[in-house]
Amino acid sequence: MDNTYVVIAIVIIALVTFLTRSLPFIAFGKRPLPSWVTYLGKVLPPAIMVVLVCYCLKGITFSTLHGFLPEIIACLITAGVHVYKKNMYLSIIIGTICYMVLIKLI
Amino acid sequence: MKELRFALKQTFPIFFTYVFLGIAFGVMMIEAGFSILTAILCSVFIYAGSMQIAMIPMLISGSSFPLLAIMTLFINGRHLFYGVGFIEKFRKSGWRYPYMVFALTDETYSILCSVKHPTNINEKNADFFIALTNQCYWILGSLLGAVAGSFLPFDLSGIEFSATAFFLVVVLNQLSQYKSKIPALTGLISAVVFLVVLGPEYFIIPTLTVTLITLIILRDVISRKMEVAHG
Numbered sequence: 001m002d003n004t005y006v007v008i009a010i011v012i013i014a015l016v017t018f019l020t021r022s023l024p025f026i027a028f029g030k031r032p033l034p035s036w037v038t039y040l041g042k043v044l045p046p047a048i049m050v051v052l053v054c055y056c057l058k059g060i061t062f063s064t065l066h067g068f069l070p071e072i073i074a075c076l077i078t079a080g081v082h083v084y085k086k087n088m089y090l091s092i093i094i095g096t097i098c099y100m101v102l103i104k105l106i
Numbered sequence: 107m108k109e110l111r112f113a114l115k116q117t118f119p120i121f122f123t124y125v126f127l128g129i130a131f132g133v134m135m136i137e138a139g140f141s142i143l144t145a146i147l148c149s150v151f152i153y154a155g156s157m158q159i160a161m162i163p164m165l166i167s168g169s170s171f172p173l174l175a176i177m178t179l180f181i182n183g184r185h186l187f188y189g190v191g192f193i194e195k196f197r198k199s200g201w202r203y204p205y206m207v208f209a210l211t212d213e214t215y216s217i218l219c220s221v222k223h224p225t226n227i228n229e230k231n232a233d234f235f236i237a238l239t240n241q242c243y244w245i246l247g248s249l250l251g252a253v254a255g256s257f258l259p260f261d262l263s264g265i266e267f268s269a270t271a272f273f274l275v276v277v278l279n280q281l282s283q284y285k286s287k288i289p290a291l292t293g294l295i296s297a298v299v300f301l302v303v304l305g306p307e308y309f310i311i312p313t314l315t316v317t318l319i320t321l322i323i324l325r326d327v328i329s330r331k332m333e334v335a336h337g
Contacts, residue, residue: 012171013161014151016178021210024189041191043328045219046280047293047317052212053277054297056270058306078271088275092119095271100264
């Protein structure tokens, strides 16, 4: 592979990635924030976090059991452990181990 | 350094996700014929998990630069929505400002959204260390994968679920903290609708856009709920 091509490609991907992360900051510069932006800053996080869970689960398919059952069961176990024990480390570790076992079994 | 210790504790769940996904990335880069250095440079300067993995086949096939830029915009477009809540906070972070913006990944975003700082630590340093330790995990994983990936004796398939579990736990925590469930419901409904209608490739940007617009429209309703509950 041509080295120059790879280097330029990496620079482009790095710049565009940085652009997506910095756009809200560029857009509002140093001006005081309009009240609707402050409002969005408060209400977007819970919405985005739910969307991120869906983003992680976007690959599930319902045509085979293997396509969705490990994800669903592991999510239920993670949520169950979390509601019961309120310890995020424990919930994540147990949920992940269950998932790693389930994808072998189902 | 109590800020660093605090950050290590907060980022512990991400340690697994980033180290193991980093290993996966490192292994894929080496198998695709790239050098160890190239893999590390990507994790230092790009620092975007799904994009770094998606770019490998694109680089191999020699995709054009505009196409690479568009794909990056597409895959990382969701990050456009993350900064909104951190404008005030990052502005005040001084020399850390550019790095805080650069390092705003899904995982760092969700920690910063949910973190509760104890009163005796410097918040700016704590947040900076949270962002930095996360990237260190990612670089460490990439290095391990690139150097020793094919010798690793254990099967790690499924470890990526730790990210899903982490986001799920943050959602559960937020549900008990937020007085209004409308934001979370809005996100859930639009994600499911667009996932069914548009499929997994294209749903994320329309989902976030519609969520944003809906939350603006419902501003009065949601604000009232939050205020009543606070008062």
